[in-house]
Amino acid sequence: MENIKIISKIIKNSGIEQTFGVVGVPITNVVYQMQKDGLPFYGFRNEQAASYAASIVGYLTRKPALCFTVSGPGLIHALPGAINAQANSFPLVVMSSSPNPADLNKGSFQECPQFAAAVPCFKTCYYPPTIEQFATYFIRAVRESVSGRPGPVYIQVPSVLMQGTAQINDANKSLIENIDTYGIIEYDEIPRPVPQRGQIEEALQMLISRAKRPLIIGGKGAAYSGAEKELRRLVDATKIPFLPSPMGKGIVSDEDEYSVASARSVALKRADYILVLGARLNWMFGYGVNGFASDVKFIVVDIFAEHQSHIPANSLFLLGDIRATLEEMNSVCETAFKAAVHNGSGQDRQSWMKELTDKAGANASSLKKQMEEPQQDGQQLTYHQVYNVLARHIPKNAPFVNEGANTMDIGRVCIQHTDPRCRLDCGSLSTMGVGVGYAIAASAVYNNKRTVYAVQGDSAFGFSGMEIEVAVRYRQPILFIIINNNGIYEGLDTIQDHSPTAIPPTALTPKIRYDVMMQSFGGQGHSVSTTDQLQDILSKLPRNKQTNEIQLEDPVLINVFIKPSSVLPKILNAAH
Ligand SMILES: Cc1ncc(C[n+]2csc(CCOP(=O)(O)OP(=O)(O)O)c2C)c(N)n1
Ligand SMILES: [Mg+2]
Numbered sequence: 001m002e003n004i005k006i007i008s009k010i011i012k013n014s015g016i017e018q019t020f021g022v023v024g025v026p027i028t029n030v031v032y033q034m035q036k037d038g039l040p041f042y043g044f045r046n047e048q049a050a051s052y053a054a055s056i057v058g059y060l061t062r063k064p065a066l067c068f069t070v071s072g073p074g075l076i077h078a079l080p081g082a083i084n085a086q087a088n089s090f091p092l093v094v095m096s097s098s099p100n101p102a103d104l105n106k107g108s109f110q111e112c113p114q115f116a117a118a119v120p121c122f123k124t125c126y127y128p129p130t131i132e133q134f135a136t137y138f139i140r141a142v143r144e145s146v147s148g149r150p151g152p153v154y155i156q157v158p159s160v161l162m163q164g165t166a167q168i169n170d171a172n173k174s175l176i177e178n179i180d181t182y183g184i185i186e187y188d189e190i191p192r193p194v195p196q197r198g199q200i201e202e203a204l205q206m207l208i209s210r211a212k213r214p215l216i217i218g219g220k221g222a223a224y225s226g227a228e229k230e231l232r233r234l235v236d237a238t239k240i241p242f243l244p245s246p247m248g249k250g251i252v253s254d255e256d257e258y259s260v261a262s263a264r265s266v267a268l269k270r271a272d273y274i275l276v277l278g279a280r281l282n283w284m285f286g287y288g289v290n291g292f293a294s295d296v297k298f299i300v301v302d303i304f305a306e307h308q309s310h311i312p313a314n315s316l317f318l319l320g321d322i323r324a325t326l327e328e329m330n331s332v333c334e335t336a337f338k339a340a341v342h343n344g345s346g347q348d349r350q351s352w353m354k355e356l357t358d359k360a361g362a363n364a365s366s367l368k369k370q371m372e373e374p375q376q377d378g379q380q381l382t383y384h385q386v387y388n389v390l391a392r393h394i395p396k397n398a399p400f401v402n403e404g405a406n407t408m409d410i411g412r413v414c415i416q417h418t419d420p421r422c423r424l425d426c427g428s429l430s431t432m433g434v435g436v437g438y439a440i441a442a443s444a445v446y447n448n449k450r451t452v453y454a455v456q457g458d459s460a461f462g463f464s465g466m467e468i469e470v471a472v473r474y475r476q477p478i479l480f481i482i483i484n485n486n487g488i489y490e491g492l493d494t495i496q497d498h499s500p501t502a503i504p505p506t507a508l509t510p511k512i513r514y515d516v517m518m519q520s521f522g523g524q525g526h527s528v529s530t531t532d533q534l535q536d537i538l539s540k541l542p543r544n545k546q547t548n549e550i551q552l553e554d555p556v557l558i559n560v561f562i563k564p565s566s567v568l569p570k571i572l573n574a575a576h
Pocket of ligand 1: 403404405406407408430431432433456457458459460461483485487488489490
């Protein structure tokens, strides 16, 4: 049996449903075989975006996707996706060819120290020498990617193995004879650890009986674990306000009465007990110190055991899957703590909730004012004016990709989400360049049926801008909105002096027509510079007859020119 058939079958049997990459010798034939076996393959222009795309499939579906690369530079280009997946705990499998071991250190085709380069970027790296070991390791790699703390795994396959044919022998007999079922993974059986009952009771004791101003923070770990129903039950039972991390938005709807997303600073500063569900107390949350009360007590639930050593020393740490832990918490609430929960725990929570909702209301109305500020004749657009128009057209439960600096920070506040795993942004590493890959992948996950919205800064878009050709080729319904301020945070209206000592490092070429770039690939592109023009284009896009929501059949790109020097982000020094 040809090894490519075995490789393709094993990928299929592992449950992987989406594959991404850039082909070349020797992987092209494997990809042809994968397609014959019914595996979708999205061919990218650069492995970097392909690896980002594959990683976000893992987040959205709890199953890894495959990023498949050629040897040496092919794999090296995919490492950013692995690093990003590692930091954000996304499951991912990267597979690469490599030169034949017999030709190493002789300058063989695309030879470089690729395995050594991969080691620090992945949870585990495999290098199977035989086809039967490939099968065993591949399945192991897939399982590892979703077990414990999810993350990226690497499997390196020598060219000779990809090009060979397996003669049946004692070692590979069972694999070849059972090739149709070999290594099938039951994803539901991947363990979801739960903390000890005593710890759960202690956590609830703090939150229900001791806390005067409790708060729940939910992050993408909670979203990944699919904890939304259990979280809903806990919030309803305990009436504790909820604050999402950026990608945690929508685990509890932003419109929910207990969501205090609009009162973030006050909620963090005033809370006395904080339950942290699948969010890192990292730079985004002041390391659990800056911006918090000095005597705040954290109860951190996380699948990542090592996270315990990163959080403030007096915290209670519960090692567990968020959904499984919340199931336990809810059942304890409904038994042991029933009376306390029912009586509102004896603590005056109403004044705490009122403090937060008052603040949220005040913040929301000042945001509304900023967003609804009419554009005067001859004035350039602001971010808020653009988002005000977009918010009217982007459904709150739609897949939404958001990257950039101001573009992302302001988008997080202006765009509301009612459903979990809608918001996909630069994540824990603040990685620019993920957006186009994420949008392509999100579209793939929804079988290219749901319109995906990608709102990107012009710089962020530029990291992977060429990949919009992929979206055109596969006819993906993605609405790309480029918020174009001619630069990174801020740009210039025109460049007078083109010397490298004169152009500000934040500036890009003014007035770039990203829409024309889209048109050159065969997609639809528009440039706008007023709210009326933007509104007009959006209202002319095809709509679903029942829901009246935008329903694209092909990608569309709208290049929105805004004021080049808009706002410098407040957290510039800390975060970027
Ligand atoms: C991989 C990577 N390279 C560089 C940066 C530094 N950086 C932070 S934000 C940003 C781009 C911001 O510009 P843009 O996307 O146009 O958004 P704007 O703030 O202008 O709206 C860059 C390059 C980064 N975060 N990640
Ligand atoms: Mg910009």
